[in-house]
Amino acid sequence: xxxxxxxxxxxxxxxxxxxxxxxxxxGLRRAMLADVPTLAIDDVNVYNNTSVLxxxxxxxxxxxxxxxxxxxxxxxxxxxxxxxxxxxCVISLTLSVEATADEGRMVYSGDIVSSDPKVQPAxxxxxxxELKVNQKVVLEGVAHMGYGRDHAKWQAGVACGYKNxxxxxxxxxxxxxxxxxxxxxxxxxxxDKFVEVSDESRLNCSLCGLCQDACExxxxxxxxxxxxxxxxxxxxGSYTVNELIINAVNTIKRKASSMGDxxxxx
Amino acid sequence: xxxxxxxTCGKVIASSWEAYKQRIADGEDKAAVLDDLGITRxxxxxxxxxxxxxxxxxxxxQ
Numbered sequence: 001x002x003x004x005x006x007x008x009x010x011x012x013x014x015x016x017x018x019x020x021x022x023x024x025x026x027g028l029r030r031a032m033l034a035d036v037p038t039l040a041i042d043d044v045n046v047y048n049n050t051s052v053l054x055x056x057x058x059x060x061x062x063x064x065x066x067x068x069x070x071x072x073x074x075x076x077x078x079x080x081x082x083x084x085x086x087x088x089c090v091i092s093l094t095l096s097v098e099a100t101a102d103e104g105r106m107v108y109s110g111d112i113v114s115s116d117p118k119v120q121p122a123x124x125x126x127x128x129x130e131l132k133v134n135q136k137v138v139l140e141g142v143a144h145m146g147y148g149r150d151h152a153k154w155q156a157g158v159a160c161g162y163k164n165x166x167x168x169x170x171x172x173x174x175x176x177x178x179x180x181x182x183x184x185x186x187x188x189x190x191x192d193k194f195v196e197v198s199d200e201s202r203l204n205c206s207l208c209g210l211c212q213d214a215c216e217x218x219x220x221x222x223x224x225x226x227x228x229x230x231x232x233x234x235x236x237g238s239y240t241v242n243e244l245i246i247n248a249v250n251t252i253k254r255k256a257s258s259m260g261d262x263x264x265x266x
Numbered sequence: 267x268x269x270x271x272x273x274t275c276g277k278v279i280a281s282s283w284e285a286y287k288q289r290i291a292d293g294e295d296k297a298a299v300l301d302d303l304g305i306t307r308x309x310x311x312x313x314x315x316x317x318x319x320x321x322x323x324x325x326x327x328q
Contacts, residue, residue: 123281
């Protein structure tokens with residue numbers, strides 16, 4: 001298996017995974033979406049809420065705010081060795097904001113005060129609720145580690161997906177230009193003797209096959225390389241993309257080895 | 267209130283809402299602003315385009 005990184009930043013990545021199977025690529029995708037635990041506010045104790053939102057809606061908004069998570073420091077509560085909550089599985093965050101009698105104010109994720117300085121909202125400018133004059137919100141949120149398969153608030157990977165690597169072969173082209181006009185992503189261009197496609201724009205091909213239909217002499221064909229995948233993924237900010245991929249692969253490894261253990265005892 | 271995350275893909279979009287609202291009010295083109303804010307998928311873009319702010323309508327009835 002080979003990996004070719006095309007783009008890599010803190011929040012998003014694009015890479016080519018080659019010499020592997022669709023099953024592995026899909027396993028990686030699913031692990032990034034559902035099997036990497038992250039922190040999210042899970043229980044909310046509302047002491048005062050006179051805003052326009054119901055307590056439940058407020059709690060949902062709080063839950064969906066991504067919290068920066070250190071994978072090694074926290075464990076999901078049901079996997080923790082303690083019985084009813086310890087600093088490794090329960091983190092308390094408070095939110096206490098009051099609008100004055102003169103003007104309202106917006107409550108942002110940056111107003112959340114965390115009991116653990118390492119756990120902070122990944123973005124500070126998420127509007128939670130707009131308070132009108134004299135309205136106030138006082139609450140405590142309890143964050144737990146959880147899995148994306150249980151609720152979207154624990155989903156660290158965003159829009160993880162892949163497609164097969166396109167193979168465009170041009171043979172016997174008469175330079176009529178019909179395929180160039182019909183391509184919705186403009187990846188084909190007229191060369192000196194025949195139609196050409198650059199390596200870079202080839203990755204952008206959506207495998208729609210319109211160029212094949214447009215060609216009257218069947219000179220162009222678009223197929224896919226079934227053992228290579230162009231992966232795109234983003235992180236919600238709770239982990240960097242690097243950490244997310246590594247954690248996802250470790251999850252797959254751990255699951256595979258526990259499967260091996262189970263099989264060996266049969 | 268504007269949704270914190272995209273219903274479909276899960277991207278955190280609320281953090282871009284105020285910048286979007288401000289720039290639209292300044293007369294910029296919606297599509298160009300969304301591109302500039304990094305809202306590239308149509309699942310996220312439709313939430314910006316279709317959002318109706320209800321807080322001001324609800325507030326008198328509290």
